[in-house]
């Protein structure tokens with residue numbers, strides 16, 4: 736039975752490491768794109784191809800936060816389905832919450 740438990744612990748640790756790696760990537764992108772960082776996904780505004788060349792989309796969550804074009808499209812689709820992602824679930828929240836261990 737302990738084999739099953741060890742397996743479970745191993746899988747849990749793997750997932751935690753994966754999450755930490757994703758957070759590190761998000762943090763790096765946050766710094767790289769500066770004020771042109773999309774807080775929703777950690778990508779570039781308006782897009783990776785045209786960083787800072789024109790404004791991004793306004794988030795439907797508050798009508799004032801600028802997000803990238805892809806997130807703008809995603810929010811439009813989410814809205815149609817009535818499942819708009821709240822700001823407390825955006826990528827930037829993970830960066831803020833976990834900034835100690837980066």
Ligand SMILES: [Zn+2]
Pocket residue numbers: 773774775776777778802803804805806807
């Ligand atoms: Zn985005």
